[in-house]
Amino acid sequence: MSGAASTRRAVIARVAPALLAALAGGCDAPPALDVYAAASLGDALREVVAVYEREAGVEVRLNLRGSGDLARQILAARRADVFFSAGRAEMERVAAAGLVVPGSERALLTNRLAVIAAPDAPAVLARPFAPEALLDASIGRVSIAHPGIVPAGRYAREWLERAGVWARLEARIAPAVHARAALAAVESGAAPVGIVYASDAAASARVRLVHVVAGELAPRIEYPCAALRGGDERRALDFVAFLAGARARAVFRAHGFAPAGAEER
C-alpha cells in the first residue's frame, strides 16, 4: 500500500499547484470592457465587437439579457462599462443612480414590433392584419417578452393597449425572459404566435412574418447607449463612439435596425 500511496501523493503534490495556478491565472485576466446590452442586439453586436476587438485590441465581454435584468445587475454590482438598453426607462434608472458618464448617452438605434407565427399556426392571422385577430382563442398562447421587466414586452403591451385588445388578450400571454426568448418560444413551437422585434423576426427562418407594426399605434422604440462610470471611462466612451460610427451602423442596419434621429451624422 505504501508504494502506491506515495506515488499517488507525489502525483497530487505535482498536480495540485498547477491546478491552483490555472485557477488563479484564468480568473485574473487583464480587464476587459464589460458591455451590458439588450438581448435583441446580440447577433449584430457580436459582429460589431469582433471588428472592434481586432482594431482596438481591447477584449469586450458581452452580457446579453433583458434590459430590465441588466439595469438591476448594473445597479447592484456596478461592474459594467457600457449599457446599451432597448428602453429609455431602464437607462433612466441607471442614470438616476449617477452611473452614466455625463453627456455620453445617445439614442443609437430604432426598431419596430412584428407579429410572427409558427409555420403551422392557424390561418386566422390572414392579411390584412388587424390586432383584433389575436383575440381568436383558437390561436392559443401569444409569446411576448415579460412586460414588467423587458422593454420589448413593454412595447408589445403598449401597442396592444392602444389597439384596445390587451385586457382581453392578457390571460393568453406567455411572457419570456427577454426579447429573443419570445422569438425562440415561437420557433420551438411552445407558442404559435408572438410579438417580437422586427429585427429578430427577420433573423429567423423558422417563423412566418405576419405583420410589421407601423402607424399611429406603433410604440416608439429607441435603443439608448451610454458609457458608465467607475471603470476606464475613456475606453467606454471610445467603444460608444465606435457603435455610433458608420461601420457599426452598417452592421446594425443589415440586422434590421434603423439609426435613430438625425442629430448624429
Add this chain to the structure above:
Amino acid sequence: MDGSVLPALSVTLRVALAATVLCGLPGVALGYLLARRSFPGKIAVETLSALPLVLPPTAVGFLLLRLFSLDGPLGAAGLSFDVLLTWKGAVLASAAMAFPLVARTARVAFEGVEPRLETMARSLGFSRTRVLVAVTLPLARRGLLAAVALGFGRALGEFGATAIVAGSIAGETQTLSLLIYEELNLGHDAAALRLVGLTAVLAFGVLFAVERLLRAKGVAR
C-alpha cells in the same frame, strides 16, 4: 456560438473546483461535529446547515444578492467584497448550495467509523487531535472523498443561485448550465442539446467516481 463552449467548460470546472475548496473543509468539519460531538443548539445547526438542500436555489441566490449588494447590509457596513457578477460570486453561490451535501455525507462517513477504535486509541494515550488524524480521518477517508466529490458534482450543475448572484457573462461566470439556458432562450436548440450531452458526460464521471469510492473495500458507510 460554439466558441462559447470551451470558455463555459473552463468556467464550470474552475468554479466547481473553487467552490469545492471553499465548502470542503468547513463541510467536513461540520460533519465531524455533528457525528461526534453534542453541544447545545445542535439541532438548530443541523437544520440551518441543511437549508440550501431544501430551499429553492433562487431563494438562496436572492439572499446572497441582498447580502452582498452595495446597498445591502455588508455594503452599508463598509464591507465591499465585490463578488456580484464575478466568478467569485459564482463560486460563492455554488459553495453555498454544495455545502449541506458535503456536511451530510461527511457526517455519515464519520458515523461509520467504529467509536471503539477511537476509545482504544484514547486509552493508549493518544490526544484527541491525534485520534482524529491517525484513526478517524483515515478510516472515514473514502466517505469523505465521496462527500467532496458530491459537493463538486452539485457545484458543477448549479444554476439558480449562480444566475442571480453572478449573472451569465461569457468567459467569467457563464457555466455550462447557464449556457444551456441561454442557448435555449436564443432558440439554438442543437447547441443546447450538445451542451446537455457534455454535461451528462461530466455528471456521469463524477457519479461514477463517487460510487467507486463508496463501494470499495473497507468503506465507512
